[in-house]
Amino acid sequence: MGQGPVGHGPSGHGPLALELEIPSDVGRIEPVVAAVVRRCEDAAFPDRHIAFHIPVALTEALSNAILRGNGEDASKSVRVRAAVDTSALVVEVEDDGVGFDLDACTLDPTTIENLGREDGRGLFLMRRLMDHVEQFRGSGNVVRMILYRRSSDDRAA
Protein backbone atom coordinates (compact mmCIF):
# COMPACT_ATOMS: atom_id res chain seq x y z
CA MET A 1 0.00 0.00 0.00
CA GLY A 2 1.26 3.43 -0.94
CA GLN A 3 2.16 5.92 1.74
CA GLY A 4 1.71 9.49 0.64
CA PRO A 5 2.93 12.74 2.11
CA VAL A 6 0.48 12.73 5.01
CA GLY A 7 1.74 9.31 6.03
CA HIS A 8 -1.43 7.69 7.28
CA GLY A 9 -3.25 5.60 4.73
CA PRO A 10 -6.01 3.05 5.22
CA SER A 11 -4.89 0.37 7.62
CA GLY A 12 -6.29 -2.41 5.42
CA HIS A 13 -7.63 -4.29 8.43
CA GLY A 14 -10.23 -3.91 11.13
CA PRO A 15 -14.01 -4.23 10.97
CA LEU A 16 -14.57 -1.08 8.95
CA ALA A 17 -11.74 -1.54 6.45
CA LEU A 18 -12.48 -2.24 2.82
CA GLU A 19 -10.45 -3.33 -0.17
CA LEU A 20 -12.09 -3.65 -3.58
CA GLU A 21 -10.91 -4.02 -7.15
CA ILE A 22 -13.24 -3.19 -10.04
CA PRO A 23 -12.85 -3.17 -13.83
CA SER A 24 -12.72 0.15 -15.66
CA ASP A 25 -16.47 0.43 -16.08
CA VAL A 26 -18.42 3.46 -14.83
CA GLY A 27 -21.38 1.16 -14.21
CA ARG A 28 -19.40 -0.33 -11.32
CA ILE A 29 -19.08 2.94 -9.40
CA GLU A 30 -22.34 2.92 -7.42
CA PRO A 31 -21.82 -0.39 -5.58
CA VAL A 32 -18.37 0.76 -4.45
CA VAL A 33 -19.77 4.05 -3.22
CA ALA A 34 -22.55 2.20 -1.41
CA ALA A 35 -20.04 -0.10 0.32
CA VAL A 36 -17.93 2.81 1.60
CA VAL A 37 -21.02 4.76 2.66
CA ARG A 38 -22.30 1.75 4.64
CA ARG A 39 -19.09 1.68 6.66
CA CYS A 40 -19.36 5.39 7.35
CA GLU A 41 -22.95 4.88 8.50
CA ASP A 42 -21.69 2.19 10.87
CA ALA A 43 -19.18 4.71 12.23
CA ALA A 44 -22.00 7.24 12.76
CA PHE A 45 -20.80 9.85 10.31
CA PRO A 46 -23.13 12.87 9.99
CA ASP A 47 -26.06 12.51 7.60
CA ARG A 48 -24.69 15.13 5.24
CA HIS A 49 -21.43 13.23 4.87
CA ILE A 50 -23.37 10.04 4.16
CA ALA A 51 -25.79 11.54 1.65
CA PHE A 52 -23.63 14.14 -0.05
CA HIS A 53 -19.92 14.58 0.69
CA ILE A 54 -18.81 10.96 0.46
CA PRO A 55 -20.96 9.80 -2.50
CA VAL A 56 -20.12 12.80 -4.66
CA ALA A 57 -16.39 12.97 -3.88
CA LEU A 58 -15.87 9.22 -4.22
CA THR A 59 -17.87 9.07 -7.46
CA GLU A 60 -15.63 11.82 -8.84
CA ALA A 61 -12.45 9.98 -7.83
CA LEU A 62 -13.66 6.68 -9.31
CA SER A 63 -14.87 8.38 -12.47
CA ASN A 64 -11.49 10.08 -12.95
CA ALA A 65 -9.66 6.79 -12.36
CA ILE A 66 -11.81 4.87 -14.84
CA LEU A 67 -12.16 7.49 -17.58
CA ARG A 68 -8.89 9.42 -17.37
CA GLY A 69 -6.44 7.22 -15.48
CA ASN A 70 -7.33 3.96 -17.21
CA GLY A 71 -8.94 5.42 -20.33
CA GLU A 72 -11.88 3.00 -19.85
CA ASP A 73 -9.52 0.16 -20.82
CA ALA A 74 -11.37 -2.96 -19.68
CA SER A 75 -8.07 -4.79 -19.10
CA LYS A 76 -7.14 -2.26 -16.41
CA SER A 77 -8.63 -2.21 -12.93
CA VAL A 78 -9.26 0.38 -10.24
CA ARG A 79 -8.31 -0.46 -6.68
CA VAL A 80 -10.16 1.08 -3.74
CA ARG A 81 -8.96 0.96 -0.16
CA ALA A 82 -10.90 2.55 2.65
CA ALA A 83 -10.51 2.71 6.39
CA VAL A 84 -13.17 4.17 8.62
CA ASP A 85 -13.06 4.78 12.34
CA THR A 86 -14.73 7.14 14.74
CA SER A 87 -12.45 9.98 13.72
CA ALA A 88 -12.16 9.80 9.93
CA LEU A 89 -12.67 8.15 6.59
CA VAL A 90 -9.47 7.61 4.61
CA VAL A 91 -10.08 6.33 1.12
CA GLU A 92 -7.63 5.69 -1.69
CA VAL A 93 -8.49 5.18 -5.35
CA GLU A 94 -5.70 3.76 -7.48
CA ASP A 95 -5.55 3.45 -11.26
CA ASP A 96 -2.94 2.44 -13.82
CA GLY A 97 -2.55 5.90 -15.31
CA VAL A 98 0.51 8.13 -15.30
CA GLY A 99 -0.95 10.46 -12.69
CA PHE A 100 -1.62 14.17 -12.81
CA ASP A 101 -0.82 17.43 -11.09
CA LEU A 102 -3.71 17.94 -8.70
CA ASP A 103 -3.30 21.69 -8.37
CA ALA A 104 -2.73 22.29 -12.08
CA CYS A 105 -5.74 20.18 -13.04
CA THR A 106 -8.17 21.72 -10.52
CA LEU A 107 -10.15 24.43 -12.28
CA ASP A 108 -12.36 27.01 -10.65
CA PRO A 109 -15.69 26.23 -12.33
CA THR A 110 -17.34 29.26 -10.76
CA THR A 111 -15.56 31.91 -12.87
CA ILE A 112 -17.50 33.58 -15.65
CA GLU A 113 -15.39 31.90 -18.32
CA ASN A 114 -15.78 28.43 -16.79
CA LEU A 115 -19.38 28.55 -15.56
CA GLY A 116 -20.83 27.33 -18.85
CA ARG A 117 -18.34 24.48 -19.28
CA GLU A 118 -19.73 20.98 -19.33
CA ASP A 119 -16.63 19.51 -17.63
CA GLY A 120 -14.05 20.60 -15.09
CA ARG A 121 -16.00 20.37 -11.83
CA GLY A 122 -14.84 16.97 -10.54
CA LEU A 123 -11.58 17.80 -8.76
CA PHE A 124 -13.06 21.06 -7.51
CA LEU A 125 -15.91 19.16 -5.84
CA MET A 126 -13.59 16.53 -4.36
CA ARG A 127 -11.52 19.25 -2.75
CA ARG A 128 -14.52 21.18 -1.47
CA LEU A 129 -16.33 18.15 -0.07
CA MET A 130 -13.40 16.34 1.57
CA ASP A 131 -11.02 17.71 4.20
CA HIS A 132 -7.89 16.54 2.42
CA VAL A 133 -7.16 15.37 -1.13
CA GLU A 134 -3.75 14.36 -2.41
CA GLN A 135 -2.35 12.52 -5.39
CA PHE A 136 0.82 10.43 -5.36
CA ARG A 137 2.48 7.39 -6.91
CA GLY A 138 1.94 4.05 -5.21
CA SER A 139 2.08 0.91 -7.28
CA GLY A 140 -0.13 2.99 -9.58
CA ASN A 141 -1.56 6.49 -9.53
CA VAL A 142 -3.24 7.05 -6.17
CA VAL A 143 -5.74 9.68 -5.06
CA ARG A 144 -6.22 9.74 -1.31
CA MET A 145 -9.08 11.58 0.33
CA ILE A 146 -9.72 12.15 4.02
CA LEU A 147 -12.95 13.27 5.65
CA TYR A 148 -13.01 13.84 9.38
CA ARG A 149 -16.10 12.71 11.22
CA ARG A 150 -17.46 15.79 12.87
CA SER A 151 -20.60 17.76 12.63
CA SER A 152 -21.24 18.87 9.09
CA ASP A 153 -22.34 22.14 10.68
CA ASP A 154 -18.63 22.85 11.03
CA ARG A 155 -18.18 22.82 7.27
CA ALA A 156 -18.88 25.52 4.76
CA ALA A 157 -20.46 22.96 2.45
Place this chain on the structure above:
Amino acid sequence: MSFTVKKANDVTIFEVEGTLIVGNRQELKQKVIDEIEGGARKVLVDFEKTTYIDSSGLGVLVSLAKKIRESGGDLRLANLNDDLQTLFELTKLDTLFQISESRERALESF
Protein backbone atom coordinates in the same frame (compact mmCIF):
# COMPACT_ATOMS: atom_id res chain seq x y z
CA MET B 1 -31.83 4.90 -10.93
CA SER B 2 -34.48 5.68 -13.48
CA PHE B 3 -35.82 8.57 -15.50
CA THR B 4 -39.53 9.08 -16.00
CA VAL B 5 -41.01 11.43 -18.58
CA LYS B 6 -44.34 13.16 -17.91
CA LYS B 7 -46.27 15.97 -19.54
CA ALA B 8 -48.10 18.87 -17.92
CA ASN B 9 -49.75 20.95 -20.63
CA ASP B 10 -46.85 22.04 -22.86
CA VAL B 11 -44.11 21.29 -20.30
CA THR B 12 -42.15 18.05 -20.51
CA ILE B 13 -41.10 16.86 -17.05
CA PHE B 14 -38.21 14.51 -16.38
CA GLU B 15 -38.17 12.86 -12.96
CA VAL B 16 -34.74 11.67 -11.84
CA GLU B 17 -35.02 8.82 -9.37
CA GLY B 18 -31.76 7.87 -7.62
CA THR B 19 -28.50 9.24 -8.96
CA LEU B 20 -27.57 11.39 -11.92
CA ILE B 21 -23.92 10.47 -12.41
CA VAL B 22 -21.33 9.44 -14.95
CA GLY B 23 -22.83 5.96 -15.34
CA ASN B 24 -26.32 7.08 -16.40
CA ARG B 25 -26.05 10.69 -17.60
CA GLN B 26 -26.15 9.68 -21.27
CA GLU B 27 -29.50 7.98 -20.73
CA LEU B 28 -31.05 11.20 -19.44
CA LYS B 29 -29.36 13.26 -22.16
CA GLN B 30 -30.73 11.03 -24.90
CA LYS B 31 -34.25 11.03 -23.44
CA VAL B 32 -34.27 14.83 -23.32
CA ILE B 33 -32.83 15.13 -26.84
CA ASP B 34 -35.49 12.74 -28.13
CA GLU B 35 -38.20 14.96 -26.62
CA ILE B 36 -36.63 18.14 -28.03
CA GLU B 37 -36.48 16.55 -31.48
CA GLY B 38 -40.12 15.60 -30.97
CA GLY B 39 -40.97 19.27 -30.45
CA ALA B 40 -40.61 19.80 -26.69
CA ARG B 41 -39.46 23.33 -25.83
CA LYS B 42 -40.38 23.77 -22.17
CA VAL B 43 -38.40 21.21 -20.18
CA LEU B 44 -38.43 20.70 -16.41
CA VAL B 45 -36.11 18.35 -14.54
CA ASP B 46 -37.59 17.40 -11.16
CA PHE B 47 -35.09 16.20 -8.54
CA GLU B 48 -37.55 15.33 -5.78
CA LYS B 49 -36.50 11.66 -5.83
CA THR B 50 -32.81 12.27 -6.58
CA THR B 51 -30.15 11.11 -4.14
CA TYR B 52 -27.02 12.74 -5.54
CA ILE B 53 -25.54 14.28 -8.68
CA ASP B 54 -21.88 14.25 -9.70
CA SER B 55 -19.95 16.62 -11.97
CA SER B 56 -20.88 14.57 -15.04
CA GLY B 57 -24.55 14.95 -14.18
CA LEU B 58 -24.08 18.69 -13.75
CA GLY B 59 -22.26 18.77 -17.09
CA VAL B 60 -25.17 17.09 -18.83
CA LEU B 61 -27.58 19.67 -17.41
CA VAL B 62 -25.35 22.49 -18.68
CA SER B 63 -25.15 20.81 -22.09
CA LEU B 64 -28.91 20.28 -22.30
CA ALA B 65 -29.63 23.86 -21.24
CA LYS B 66 -27.53 25.10 -24.18
CA LYS B 67 -29.15 22.70 -26.60
CA ILE B 68 -32.68 23.60 -25.51
CA ARG B 69 -31.90 27.32 -25.63
CA GLU B 70 -30.58 26.90 -29.17
CA SER B 71 -33.89 25.25 -30.05
CA GLY B 72 -35.76 28.27 -28.71
CA GLY B 73 -36.77 26.53 -25.51
CA ASP B 74 -36.03 26.67 -21.81
CA LEU B 75 -34.72 24.17 -19.25
CA ARG B 76 -35.73 24.67 -15.63
CA LEU B 77 -35.09 22.69 -12.45
CA ALA B 78 -37.19 21.93 -9.39
CA ASN B 79 -37.16 20.25 -5.99
CA LEU B 80 -33.48 20.37 -5.01
CA ASN B 81 -32.98 19.03 -1.49
CA ASP B 82 -30.56 20.86 0.81
CA ASP B 83 -27.54 18.87 -0.37
CA LEU B 84 -28.34 19.34 -4.04
CA GLN B 85 -28.93 23.04 -3.41
CA THR B 86 -25.49 23.22 -1.81
CA LEU B 87 -24.00 21.44 -4.84
CA PHE B 88 -25.48 24.02 -7.19
CA GLU B 89 -24.37 26.87 -4.93
CA LEU B 90 -20.80 25.52 -4.60
CA THR B 91 -20.48 25.36 -8.37
CA LYS B 92 -22.48 28.59 -8.84
CA LEU B 93 -24.77 26.71 -11.22
CA ASP B 94 -27.62 28.14 -9.17
CA THR B 95 -26.87 31.34 -11.13
CA LEU B 96 -27.08 29.56 -14.48
CA PHE B 97 -30.37 27.73 -13.98
CA GLN B 98 -33.81 28.87 -12.94
CA ILE B 99 -34.54 26.67 -9.93
CA SER B 100 -37.95 26.37 -8.25
CA GLU B 101 -38.67 24.91 -4.84
CA SER B 102 -41.56 22.80 -6.12
CA ARG B 103 -42.86 21.36 -9.37
CA GLU B 104 -45.95 23.53 -9.14
CA ARG B 105 -43.94 26.73 -8.87
CA ALA B 106 -41.71 25.62 -11.74
CA LEU B 107 -44.72 24.93 -13.96
CA GLU B 108 -46.14 28.34 -13.11
CA SER B 109 -42.83 29.99 -14.02
CA PHE B 110 -42.84 28.92 -17.68
